[in-house]
Amino acid sequence: MQYGYFDDKNREYVITRPDTPLPWINYLGCQAYFGIVSNTAGGYSFYRDARLRRITRYRYNNVPFDLGGRYIYVRDDETGDYWLPSWQPTHSDLEQYTCRHGMGYSTIGSKRRGISASTRYFVPLDENLEIWQFTLSNERQTPAALSVFSAIEFCLWDAQDDSTNFQRNFSIGEVEIEDGVIYHKTEYRERRDHFAWFACSAELAGFDTQRDVFLGPTRGWDRPAAVERGESFDSVAHGWAPIGSHHVRLVLQPGETRQILFVLGYHENPKDEKFDPPESQIVNKKTVKPVIARYLIPANVDEAFQKLRTYWDGLLDICQVTTPDIHTDRMVNVWNAYQCMATFNMSRSASFYESGIGRGLGFRDSNQDLLGFVHMVPERARERILDLAATQLPSGGAYHQYQPLTKKGNNDVGGNFNDDPHWLIVGVGAYLKETGDWSILDEPVQYDNQPGSEQPLYDHLQRSFRYTLDRLGPHSLPLIGRADWNDCLNLNCFSDTPGQSFQTTTNKEGKVAESVFIGGLFVLAAKELAAIARHSGHADEAAGYLAEGAHMEETVRRHGWDGEWFLRAYDDFGNKVGSKECAEGKIFIEPQGFCILAGIGLEDGLARRALESVRKYLATPHGIVLQQPAYSRYYLHLGEISSYPPGYKENAGIFCHNNPWVIIAEAMAGNGDGAHDYYSRINPSAREAISDVHRCEPYVYAQMIAGRDAPTHGEAKNSWLTGTAAWNYYAIVQFILGIRPAYDGLQIAPAIPERWTGFRAVRRFRGVTYQITVRRAGTGNAVKLMVDGQAVDGDVVRAPADGRTEVVVGVTLE
Ligand code: GLC
Ligand code: GLC
Numbered sequence: 001m002q003y004g005y006f007d008d009k010n011r012e013y014v015i016t017r018p019d020t021p022l023p024w025i026n027y028l029g030c031q032a033y034f035g036i037v038s039n040t041a042g043g044y045s046f047y048r049d050a051r052l053r054r055i056t057r058y059r060y061n062n063v064p065f066d067l068g069g070r071y072i073y074v075r076d077d078e079t080g081d082y083w084l085p086s087w088q089p090t091h092s093d094l095e096q097y098t099c100r101h102g103m104g105y106s107t108i109g110s111k112r113r114g115i116s117a118s119t120r121y122f123v124p125l126d127e128n129l130e131i132w133q134f135t136l137s138n139e140r141q142t143p144a145a146l147s148v149f150s151a152i153e154f155c156l157w158d159a160q161d162d163s164t165n166f167q168r169n170f171s172i173g174e175v176e177i178e179d180g181v182i183y184h185k186t187e188y189r190e191r192r193d194h195f196a197w198f199a200c201s202a203e204l205a206g207f208d209t210q211r212d213v214f215l216g217p218t219r220g221w222d223r224p225a226a227v228e229r230g231e232s233f234d235s236v237a238h239g240w241a242p243i244g245s246h247h248v249r250l251v252l253q254p255g256e257t258r259q260i261l262f263v264l265g266y267h268e269n270p271k272d273e274k275f276d277p278p279e280s281q282i283v284n285k286k287t288v289k290p291v292i293a294r295y296l297i298p299a300n301v302d303e304a305f306q307k308l309r310t311y312w313d314g315l316l317d318i319c320q321v322t323t324p325d326i327h328t329d330r331m332v333n334v335w336n337a338y339q340c341m342a343t344f345n346m347s348r349s350a351s352f353y354e355s356g357i358g359r360g361l362g363f364r365d366s367n368q369d370l371l372g373f374v375h376m377v378p379e380r381a382r383e384r385i386l387d388l389a390a391t392q393l394p395s396g397g398a399y400h401q402y403q404p405l406t407k408k409g410n411n412d413v414g415g416n417f418n419d420d421p422h423w424l425i426v427g428v429g430a431y432l433k434e435t436g437d438w439s440i441l442d443e444p445v446q447y448d449n450q451p452g453s454e455q456p457l458y459d460h461l462q463r464s465f466r467y468t469l470d471r472l473g474p475h476s477l478p479l480i481g482r483a484d485w486n487d488c489l490n491l492n493c494f495s496d497t498p499g500q501s502f503q504t505t506t507n508k509e510g511k512v513a514e515s516v517f518i519g520g521l522f523v524l525a526a527k528e529l530a531a532i533a534r535h536s537g538h539a540d541e542a543a544g545y546l547a548e549g550a551h552m553e554e555t556v557r558r559h560g561w562d563g564e565w566f567l568r569a570y571d572d573f574g575n576k577v578g579s580k581e582c583a584e585g586k587i588f589i590e591p592q593g594f595c596i597l598a599g600i601g602l603e604d605g606l607a608r609r610a611l612e613s614v615r616k617y618l619a620t621p622h623g624i625v626l627q628q629p630a631y632s633r634y635y636l637h638l639g640e641i642s643s644y645p646p647g648y649k650e651n652a653g654i655f656c657h658n659n660p661w662v663i664i665a666e667a668m669a670g671n672g673d674g675a676h677d678y679y680s681r682i683n684p685s686a687r688e689a690i691s692d693v694h695r696c697e698p699y700v701y702a703q704m705i706a707g708r709d710a711p712t713h714g715e716a717k718n719s720w721l722t723g724t725a726a727w728n729y730y731a732i733v734q735f736i737l738g739i740r741p742a743y744d745g746l747q748i749a750p751a752i753p754e755r756w757t758g759f760r761a762v763r764r765f766r767g768v769t770y771q772i773t774v775r776r777a778g779t780g781n782a783v784k785l786m787v788d789g790q791a792v793d794g795d796v797v798r799a800p801a802d803g804r805t806e807v808v809v810g811v812t813l814e
Contacts, residue, residue: 001692006685006699007100008326011316011334013699015039015099018087021695023066025352025720026101027342028130029123033266035070035130036350037106037121039099041086042069043352044155047128047194047266049405050349050356054159055196055266056152060355064088068153072134072262073227074117075147077249082147082227085110085117089222101699103312103338105305114140124304125311129265129291131301136260138252148202148248149227150262153211153241154184156196160357173242175209176283181292182209182244185283194268195283198244201261201296205249206232211241263295315341315376321737323752323759325676327686332732335685335699339725340372342700344384346721349404353703353718360403360410363388363420364485365723367427372726374434375741375765381431382440389424389445389460394453396421396463396470400503408449413504418471418481419518421464422525428461429528433741436766438536458536465529468522469548473570475559478518479510480569483639485517485590485658486626488650490639491571502640514570516560516578520595523549523556527599535743553600561606565613566591568627571637578627585638587617588627593661596668607669614662615674622714623654623682624662625707647710654705656682656724660731667735667751670781675736676753679728690714701725739763739772745798748811750774751781758813768799771808778814786810 003024004015015024018040025043028035034050036043043066044058058068067089075082083092086099086108094110109118120133138144154173155162162169176183180203184196208214208226213235216225226232232247248260267288276284294300321332347366350356366388374381391402391409398420399409409415431440441461444454471479480491482503490502492510526549533542560567568578568588578588592610601607618624630652631642644651659682666675680686682705688698693714696702701724702716734740738750739761746765752758758775783795788808797809 001690002688002698003691004698006330006688008330008334010100010102011312012100012102013335013697015101016097018094018097018099021692022719023352024099024101024697026106027345027720028104028106028121030104030341030345031126033123033128033130034345034350035121035123036352037070038066038352039101039106039108040066040069040088041071041084041108041119041121042066042088044069045130045264046350046356049403051159052403052405053194053266054155054157054162054356055264057155057162060352066352067221070119070121070132071151071221072117072119072132073149073151073224074112074115074136075149075227075230076113076115077145077147077230080228080230081113083112085112085119089220091222103316103334104308109135111139114138115144115146120305122305122308124295125307127265127291127295127304128267129263129295131295131304132262132264133301133305134260134262135257136250136252137257138254141254143254144252146250146252147205147227147230148250148260149224149232149245150198150200151214151221151224151243151245152198152264153243154186154196156184156194156266157187170241171239173237173239175237175242177207177209177236178285180204180207180246182207182246183283183285184242184244186242188274188283189281193271193274194266197265197267197288197292198246199263199265199292199296200246200248201298202248202250204246206234206247208232208235208245208247209242210235210237211243214243214245259298261296261298261301263292265291267291312338317762318375318764319733319739319761321733321759321761323737324756325680327680327683328732330685331683332729332737336372336701336725336729336732337376339700339720340369340729341376343369343721343723343725344373344380348721351718351720354721360401362401363391363398364400364417364423367423368723369726370427371430372729374430378431378435378437382437385424385427385431385440386443386445386457388427389457390447390449392421392424392447392460392463394447394463396465396467398424416481416509417483417487418468418479418515419484419521421467422518422521424464425461425525425528425532428457429532432532432535433743434765441532441536458532458538461529461532465525465545465548468518473512473514474574475514475570476555477514477516477559477570478522480513480515480518481510484515485521486641486650488640488643489569489577490641491569491577491637493639494572494636495639496636502643510572512570512574513572516556516567516569516591517594519552519556519560520566520591520598520600522552523600524594524598526552531743553598556595556600557606560591560595565610566595566606573637577638584629584631585627586629587613589614589618589624589655589658589662590626593658593665596665597661599668602668607665611662611665611669611671611674619678620654620708620713621681622705623656624659624678625652626650626655626658627652630707630709645710647707647713649704652707652709654682654707656701656703656705657722657727660724660727663728663731664735667731667738670751672736672751672781673753675731675751679732679736682724682728701728737761741765742796745796746770747796748772748774748785748809749781749783749795750811750813752776752813754779766799768805768807770797771806772811773809774811774813776813780814782814784812784814786812
């Protein structure tokens with residue numbers, strides 16, 4: 001069953017009923033001001049940091065799930081009937097409900113009793129504000145006297161404190177109302193130089209800023225007293241819970257349409273010009289007023305919206321493909337790329353499942369996110385790499401997370417996740433291959449954000465590499481530390497006390513537990529670092545990296561191969577994890593995918609056998625599960641992985657993030673059919689028809705789909721913020737379609753299904769547009785390349801020597 005459809009031409013997903021199984025959300029803003037908006041206008045906004053600069057309040061895990069957001073009430077002043085065109089929270093009967101989620105905007109509207117209303121929400125580029133373009137039409141035969149009420153809840157302080165510290169917070173709320181603009185200035189009198197404002201383009205009949213007055217003390221958002229009686233109270237918040245609500249009255253003639261603009265913004269004042277007059281406590285509004293005025297003019301708003309569309313078209317047009325598979329096309333051309341922007345911006349911090357107060361930006365996560373993002377805005381990828389590297393520790397290890405606002409490593413979580421440092425090499429490699437900007441390696445970057453500790457970025461990569469060599473275990477495999485990619489495989493934790501965090505409970509420097517996964521990652525990193533060294537004037541070091549990589553590869557073969565698949569790890573007692581010898585958790589997905597991705601076993605048949613085992617033991621129609629058999633009980637020596645009920649999350653769930661590793665492995669092994677088959681099993685668009693099972697949005701990946709051991713097999717969870725986005729983009733574009741930035745040029749090495757007759761692609765790469773046509777002549781993957789009509793050896797297209805910016809590439813697969 002479906003709840004909507006893809007409008008591919010407009011790059012929108014159209015939801016046709018409000019009662020989706022879960023809120024189906026979208027992101028507004030892609031630079032500094034962000035919002036999350038659901039298909040019923042739920043959600044919240046923040047500036048840069050969802051914890052420290054939250055602008056509006058949101059209550060997670062609410063009942064109903066998605067309550068509170070960007071609400072506009074419409075009231076028929078003749079009958080007193082009122083509703084929200086976006087359905088929640090009044091749940092009124094609506095006709096023609098649609099929510100169009102597009103690239104950086106959402107339009108939600110419906111019709112009730114002859115009155116149509118719709119709101120387009122978006123954040124203009126380069127501005128710290130969001131616009132609600134509200135349109136109201138009278139489709140009746142008679143004039144309609146209507147009231148419109150806007151409503152948001154302010155929360156411009158620490159969002160964590162907001163849900164704990166009521167004894168203080170109920171006394172500090174302050175607002176100002178001037179010319180119909182509501183200014184939220186809580187804590188402005190002390191150390192904040194920033195405030196929020198909420199403006200309306202229409203003449204106001206009234207306003208409210210105190211929640212309890214607007215709603216009435218015993219009511220909720222479904223029955224606000226002001227809306228019910230059809231008149232605001234003009235309340236001014238002193239303490240308690242400041243909100244913003246405008247009241248507009250209008251009479252619409254039959255057939256008449258009116259637009260009202262509501263604009264919510266964040267603004268910073270210079271520290272010494274906070275107040276006006278200076279000795280007062282009144283917010284200086286001189287610097288913000290021109291911004292407010294600009295966006296209360298419809299023509300400016302329309303122009304800003306067009307700019308946003310053009311911006312997104314430009315980003316997406318960098319890579320466009322036409323294949324025989326519609327699900328591939330719409331994910332690659334629109335939605336997967338779009339999701340990669342969200343994961344780049346948010347890491348794992350703010351969604352409907354990540355509260356914005358828990359985690360900052362993950363070192364591992366943000367480096368991997370670059371794989372799907374770097375081609376869109378390489379300058380921002382560059383900045384991110386330097387920020388991440390600056391949190392690296394002198395040991396080469398890394399803080400697991402850092403705060404986006406301060407850009408400092410997070411001490412509460414700390415480091416010792418022994419895979420972390422290598423992802424920096426992976427991220428930098430992706431950046432260099434995309435841009436050819438070798439200068440980044442010379443950038444001086446601090447360690448642990450300590451002034452004076454600057455070393456070239458290249459030195460950071462060397463220390464990342466060294467980190468593992470300094471931490472080898474009894475089998476000469478990498479020690480796992482607190483965890484590797486699998487945050488929940490905690491082999492040094494041994495927690496028997498409820499409530500402890502598995503990741504941070506012990507800081508024990510385990511000297512026994514080893515990770516085969518990190519072994520594979522190290523081999524990949526060694527090859528990447530060697531290539532980087534070769535291309536950047538450190539050729540003498542390349543051989544050394546390769547030798548270390550080859551040595552690790554040998555170790556993985558010797559101590560990390562279980563007979564039919566790669567082992568997962570050795571535990572703190574030196575026993576195998578992910579082996580046929582284990583009673584549960586005999587085979588894990590991560591080392592199968594990642595060892596092969598690093599090139600291990602491609603020549604001697606190990607890869608083929610490992611992939612056969614994946615197909616036999618781990619593959620389900622809904623994707624590949626993380627391990628089998630699922631852990632049926634809690635194992636002290638394994639940690640969080642065995643804390644989940646079987647089939648969920650890391651305990652044998654389909655953890656979508658690592659499915660693309662197997663997809664890539666299949667492609668590398670030359671099996672385009674297998675690769676695309678796995679790709680399709682978790683492709684959200686391909687799962688649209690089973691939306692009642694899948695439940696999450698059909699246009700973005702979710703972190704997890706319940707595995708075969710779960711009673712809800714096939715049900716997705718934790719949509720949007722997941723490494724799945726970047727890795728699937730990388731897998732389909734670079735390995736199945738095979739359009740792969742390389743150090744020397746654009747490599748084209750497809751591994752497509754046998755039944756495909758070919759595909760077309762347009763890729764802008766280092767200033768050149770490549771028009772690529774791939775045609776299947778035989779059943780294999782051998783590439784014959786024609787560049788501008790000339791046959792070329794190998795599979796790499798080099799930049800045209802004569803400075804041309806259009807190149808035609810013909811590829812024949814034999
Ligand atoms: C989450 C984390 C990621 C980790 C994965 C597996 O997605 O953000 O860092 O690798 O879970 O545990
Ligand atoms: C990862 C895992 C999750 C775990 C968390 C702890 O996100 O997916 O299961 O609880 O890490 O940080």
